[in-house]
Amino acid sequence: MKVRPGQRALYHAGANYAASFLLCALHEAATLWQAAGIGREEAVAAMWPLVDGTLAAARSKGLAGALAGPVSRGDGGVIDRHLRALDALGADHVALYAALTRRALALAAERGHPPADILATLAARLP
Structure with a gap:
């Protein structure tokens, strides 16, 4: 991947979405499930099949298709x-x-x- 001159900040922002903000979204999901009465560890464990399925669908169908x-x-x-x-x-x-x-x-x-x-x-x- 080649980043155009002067666009490194956008590249880094995008990387932050793909990595750190993904974790923030998962944390939010766990927080909501906890508010619904599900324990933290159970909530986090329950996420992984959803995350894995979503990422597999995105790889095969593209982001919009998934x-x-x-x-x-x-x-x-x-x-x-x-x-x-x-x-x-x-x-x-x-x-x-x-x-x-x-x-x-x-x-x-x-x-x-x-x-x-x-x-x-x-x-x-x-x-």
Whole structure:
């Protein structure tokens, strides 16, 4: 991989997303599962099949093709329930979820499914 002159900071930022921020997302997942009553060790252990399956799908289908979850299905009801549950926890859980959901919407748009009108409806649900 060759980084263009003057673009090293963007390269490093991208590497941070691929490594450190991935860990932050997993930590957030464990935190949410703990709030749901699952022990920390059990939560972390339960993540690995999800992580492994997601990474395998991304390798074989590409990032957009591997997208799963409510955005990939166009399921606004699930997104609404997630937002309400996260709001009840306080802190910045809703802001992080909304930001990542917007990224998921972009991946879904790249994939071409769900249709653009459904993606727009999902986006309108976000704070």
